[in-house]
Amino acid sequence: MLKQVVFPEFLGESEIAVVVIIPSLKEDMTDLFERFHAGEEVDYWFSWDLVVTNTAEYLVVLEINWDQGEGLIVAFSSEMWEFINLIGEKGNMVILGETGELEEGATLLYDEGEYKPFALLIRDVDNGLAKLYDHVKELAAVNENIEELAKLQLILQGSKTQVTTYH
Secondary structure, X not given: OOOEEEOOOEEEEOOOOEEEEOOOHHHHOHHHHHHHHOOOOOOEEEEEEEEEOOOOOXXXXXXXXXXXXXXXXXXXXXXXXXXXXXXXXXXXXXXXXXXHHHHOOHHHHHHOOOOOOOEEEEOOOOOOHHHHHHHHHHHHHHOOOOHHHHHHHHHHOOOOOOOOEEO
């Protein structure tokens, strides 16, 4: 099963969640959003991992899977890693498929008719960061000359929990 790998166009925060905007989701995940908009509860699960690209760049990835779907991999480059601390603090992530919801506000969009957001709420998204930290710590110990690993290890030090399934 192939999964789409996407990079956030925007990272920010609200009072309760880290906000990630990935405009391609609106088109690429139409089937999933139709299920949400029809009122279906969709079980999902996720995990964090560290991958190395063929250009030796380290990426932190959040792999999200759900019933009857291809899944999604959100990749965070080293420039985005500072948001991992914020993810640990907030514990929730909202992935938006369009910027209008952020720019205009949900209230304005709701006033115009039935509000059907192109958004995924990932609860307790900080679960699994402890496992990622342990993995990075092991890699950093055997690759002391790789500054990216040392940097990521420092960022992850305060974010330690486990992977869980939600709906």
